[in-house]
Amino acid sequence: MRLISPDASPRGWPLTGALALALLTLGGCSQMPKLSELTSATGDKVLGFVRPYRVEVVQGNVLTKELLASVKPGMPRAQVQDLLGSPMLTDVFHEERWDYIFTIRRQGTEPQRRHVVVWFEGDALKSVDAPSDIPTERDFVASINSFKPKGDSPKLALSEAERKALPAPAKQAPAAVEPMGPVRSYPPLEPRS
Structure with missing residues (x-):
């Protein structure tokens, strides 16, 4: 019994x-979930359990309340640049403005x-426009510190009573x-007369 007809071609x-x-x-492909269904609302996890690596991106100058308090009206541009760093944006058409x-x-x-604008009048600092949420140095470090120790942190210093008890x-x-190595004798530096 033959299932293939003799005239059918295997090509x-x-x-x-x-x-x-x-x-x-x-x-x-029609059964695959959409990308929005694969990631969580914040985009932190894919398929609900895989957390992709995200590259840390830091751009610009960190300006804190302490740094901004150190610049005073009337300072020359060079001194402001020494304190705050080079501005991220300077414009040839607006030479009186630096953007950090x-x-x-x-x-x-x-x-x-954060966006801070420094205004100049000639070569002297005129004013600084900064948002109200500029952090102190301590607050900035706390905001970017992702390391959270578990439990109580270790004690790093002794009290005065503990020092006296030691x-x-x-x-x-x-x-x-004692001298190390071979001991050598050297001739006198002055010629003998």
Whole structure:
């Protein structure tokens, strides 16, 4: 009993197989979830359990309340640049304005962006326009510090009472230092007369 007719050509089979494979592949694509369904609302996890690596991006100058308090009206441009650093943006058409922009994106922390504008009159500092949420140095370090120790942090210093309770160190006589290596004798530096 023969299932294939004698006039059927086996040359059409690879084309039929490729067509069937393409239809199955396209049918499977319709069942794939959308990218928005794969990631969480914040975009932190893919498929609900895989957390992709995010590159830390830091751009600009970190300006804190302490740095901004150090610049005073009337300072020359060079001194302002020494204190605050080079501005991120200077414009040939607006030479009296320097823009300091700071952005940071770190995994596990909220992104930060600050924009400070420094105004000059000639070569002297006229004013500084800064947002009200400029942090102190301590607050800035706390905002980017992603390391949170578990439990109580270790004690780093002794109190005065604990220092007095410590035993006094034992007195040791200084050891005589002997020369190391071969001992050499050198001729006198002055000529003999």
